[in-house]
Amino acid sequence: NYKSEDGTIYKWNNNDYLLNPYYVLEENNNRTKKNRFIGYINTNYQLKDWLGFSFRTGLDTYNFSSKDFMGSGHTWPGRDTGYIGLDYTTVSERNTDFIATISNININEKIKFSSILGANRRDFSFEKNSRFGKDIIEPGKEYISNFSTQTENTPIVTKIRTNSVFGSLKFDYNNYLFLEFTGRNDWFSVINKSAFYPAASLGFVFTDGLDINSDILSWGKFRASWAQVSNAPGAYKNALNYTSLPSFNGNSIIDIKNNAAPNPDLTYQSKTGLEFGLDLSFFKNRLKTDISIYREDISDQAIDLPSSATSGYESISINAGLLRNEGIELLLSGLPIKNKDFEWGIDFNFTKNKNKVLELHPDIDTYTISEARWAGAAIVAKVGGNFGSIIGRDFKRTDSGQIIHATNGLPLYTDEKVVLGNGTPDWMAGVTNNLTYKNFSLRFLIDIKVGADVFAMTNAIAASKGLLDITTEGRDAYIAAREQAQLNPDFDPASWVPTDGYISSGVVNTGTEENPIYEENTTPVNPQNYWSSVFDNTPNPFIYDATYVKLREVTLGYELPKEWLKTIHINSANLSFFARNLFTISNNLPNIDPESMYTAGNGQGFEYGSLPSRKSYGFNIKVTF
Numbered sequence: 001n002y003k004s005e006d007g008t009i010y011k012w013n014n015n016d017y018l019l020n021p022y023y024v025l026e027e028n029n030n031r032t033k034k035n036r037f038i039g040y041i042n043t044n045y046q047l048k049d050w051l052g053f054s055f056r057t058g059l060d061t062y063n064f065s066s067k068d069f070m071g072s073g074h075t076w077p078g079r080d081t082g083y084i085g086l087d088y089t090t091v092s093e094r095n096t097d098f099i100a101t102i103s104n105i106n107i108n109e110k111i112k113f114s115s116i117l118g119a120n121r122r123d124f125s126f127e128k129n130s131r132f133g134k135d136i137i138e139p140g141k142e143y144i145s146n147f148s149t150q151t152e153n154t155p156i157v158t159k160i161r162t163n164s165v166f167g168s169l170k171f172d173y174n175n176y177l178f179l180e181f182t183g184r185n186d187w188f189s190v191i192n193k194s195a196f197y198p199a200a201s202l203g204f205v206f207t208d209g210l211d212i213n214s215d216i217l218s219w220g221k222f223r224a225s226w227a228q229v230s231n232a233p234g235a236y237k238n239a240l241n242y243t244s245l246p247s248f249n250g251n252s253i254i255d256i257k258n259n260a261a262p263n264p265d266l267t268y269q270s271k272t273g274l275e276f277g278l279d280l281s282f283f284k285n286r287l288k289t290d291i292s293i294y295r296e297d298i299s300d301q302a303i304d305l306p307s308s309a310t311s312g313y314e315s316i317s318i319n320a321g322l323l324r325n326e327g328i329e330l331l332l333s334g335l336p337i338k339n340k341d342f343e344w345g346i347d348f349n350f351t352k353n354k355n356k357v358l359e360l361h362p363d364i365d366t367y368t369i370s371e372a373r374w375a376g377a378a379i380v381a382k383v384g385g386n387f388g389s390i391i392g393r394d395f396k397r398t399d400s401g402q403i404i405h406a407t408n409g410l411p412l413y414t415d416e417k418v419v420l421g422n423g424t425p426d427w428m429a430g431v432t433n434n435l436t437y438k439n440f441s442l443r444f445l446i447d448i449k450v451g452a453d454v455f456a457m458t459n460a461i462a463a464s465k466g467l468l469d470i471t472t473e474g475r476d477a478y479i480a481a482r483e484q485a486q487l488n489p490d491f492d493p494a495s496w497v498p499t500d501g502y503i504s505s506g507v508v509n510t511g512t513e514e515n516p517i518y519e520e521n522t523t524p525v526n527p528q529n530y531w532s533s534v535f536d537n538t539p540n541p542f543i544y545d546a547t548y549v550k551l552r553e554v555t556l557g558y559e560l561p562k563e564w565l566k567t568i569h570i571n572s573a574n575l576s577f578f579a580r581n582l583f584t585i586s587n588n589l590p591n592i593d594p595e596s597m598y599t600a601g602n603g604q605g606f607e608y609g610s611l612p613s614r615k616s617y618g619f620n621i622k623v624t625f
Contacts, residue, residue: 002026009073013465016075027071029142036062052101061092069142082136084144089128096121112172119165126158154243158235161189176208188232188268195268199227219281231269233302237317238266260304261316269319271298286338290331297358298323303367320361323387327353345434352427355387370603377455377539379423379603390421390455390605392539395506398518403506409523410530411504413537421543423605426451430552439559441576446585447552449594453543456592457608460542464535466528468591474502474527481524502527548594549586554579574622581613 002010002022009023019028040058047053065088072082099118107113133147144150166184173179182199206212207220239262245253277292299322304315330350337344360367365383372378377392396404396412404412429448435441462468466475478501485491485499501524511517534541557576565573587594596610 007073009075011075016077019074019076023071023074027140029067029069032064032066034062034064036060050103050105052103054099054101055097056099057094057096059092059094061090064089064091067142071139072136079134081134082139082147083132083134084136084142084147085130085132086144087128087130089126091126092124094121094123110174114170114172115168117165117167120163122160122162122164124158124160126156128156129153154245159189160232160235162232163187174209176205178203182227186230186232186268190232190235191238191266191268192264193267195230195232195270197228197230197270199225201225201227216282217280218283218285219279221279223275223277223279225273225275227273229271229273231271233266233268233317233319237302238262238264256312259314261307261311261313263317266302266317267300267319269298269301271296273297286335288331288333290329292329294325294327294329296325298325303361305361305364305367318361320359321357321367321381322359323355323381324358325353325355327351341438343434343436347432347434348429350427350429353424355424357381357383357385357387359383370599370606372455372457372539372598372606373608374457374460375455375535375537375539376417377420377606378417379605382419385419386422386424388423388602388604389419390423390453390539390543391417391419392455393537394418394420394540395538398507398516402518403504404518405504405506405508405521405523407508407523409504409521409525410533411506420540421453421455421605423452423454423603425449439561441555441557441559443553443555443557445552445554447550448548450547452546452605454546454589454592454594454597454605454607455539455543456589457542457598457606458592458610459544459590460535460539461608462591463531463542466531471527471531474500474524477501478524478526498524498526500524502530504530544589546594547586547588548584550584551582552580554582569625571624572622573624575619576622577619578617580616582615 002020004010009020012018012020038058038060040056042054042056044052044054066086068083068085070076070079070083072080074080076083097118097120099116102113102115105113129152131144131150131152133144133151134149135147137146137148164184164186166182168180168182170178170180178201180201183196185194185196187194201223202225203221203223205219205221207217212220236258237260241257241262242254243257245255273294273296275292275294277290279288279290281288300319301321301323302317303320304317305320307313307316328351330348332348333345334347335343335345360381360383367381368378369381369388370379372392375392377390380389380391381387382389393413393416396414398404406412427450429450431446431448432443434443459468463471466472478498481498481500482496485496503524504521506521507518508521508523509516510519555576555578557574560573560575562572565571584594592607593610593612595613596607597604598606598608598610
């Protein structure tokens, strides 16, 4: 029962934005709907044995609609008289390619030559229309016409076009030594520059080239590659863009759309990578391994630097920075059991990446990627440090790591922000098992992520409200001491010093700052005061290791016997059932799904008010003719 007899909704806390959850479940709705279409047309023409042409055009488009409805009588500021928000988004991407292929030209008895020459056009469009209503007329009716105040926002429209030409030259020496050169040039609609980026790769099948015959090593290949890739900045950053606002006294109002000052010299981001790899097969291909080591340097990233408000803009878009990624990738595939009716295959993949910020803009050494709502936490890139570091004020500590307290029993905090964690994982892995028995198949995938840190703001807020288990320590003792003190007629709540309650572990400095003398902290405090102080000053207690192990997917399939299909002219038919995100096997993050993040962008490492990952179930039918 979340309402009183007169219809008043019961409050359950002192935050106007945190509504009674029973009211939210019963009277508020948030619905979404997505329709998606993916299709392509492909045609090939073989003019000669060695020359062919292909044309392909494809479309990936979807529309996404959402409705956010809130009834009246609650405390959310600006929506307490009823609210409805309607969004309709259309996104489409069209890719068109024309490719000419030259294949297997014999330069001599041992050297073959192949080549590709092609062109591509990519058109991307995004359009979002939104409107909202306030002041509901008839309770419970979820139509915008049922609101007396209605507002339609200016549509958000983004269109991007990229025209490209590309080509490759490939040389094959005796079918064991391969050398390939590729090049691509892009013309971007969002900037007044084009980008050319080349690549080269070398492959050597040394088991063939060195005539290695072994019952253990079945096949081996060494490979190396160097490549550059370019990426254009976001749309509408290099020139002024305008938008229309609601009219005033019948007159149209035009406003500048840019939040960031336009930069006509904005250029593209470049990534240069070097990779070495080794592919090996053992025991007649029953065991395979693929190992790669790489280094990538990413330069000229498009970032928005804060600017003075007197400029009329919140920021200015520039190209800056040099980020280095180094890592290793490993894939192991095995076939432990294989007989007439039963087969068991297992794949293990592992990846580990280290990053370091080598350069930023000459005027700054720290760039803020994302800021948290509370405790002054931020995710930053700092020169000499790792990309995605979580920073914030910390507890003041002794050289041995003990927390230093004031004489009132509350902790002291650092003046400067320090690195408290990092939102990128130490390593990730996956294990896939494929079991086949006659016409039945079973596949299940286990996902592993180790080492990413998360500032769980949900837990931080819960602690400040006394809703976490850790906040119960000392609570009963404090209440009992206060009730006992209140029996004194001269009790003064403003001057009363708790005689019992929560005692924070750590020390108190009874000396001076220059010559500290540390003694054990024995001063009890009101647990509410302690956790409110922590919540306001440091994210440290709520930064967790978000390591997890999850059962990501299970698929059960059945291949229909071919003799059943002969009479209806079907080559094969497969029916399968799948389930995804079934459960978490291991999780270090209390109360929260470890994959929950505050943002889907680069600011990985913040969580707030997240919901668990959704489980999904379905089936597939695959038929070939």
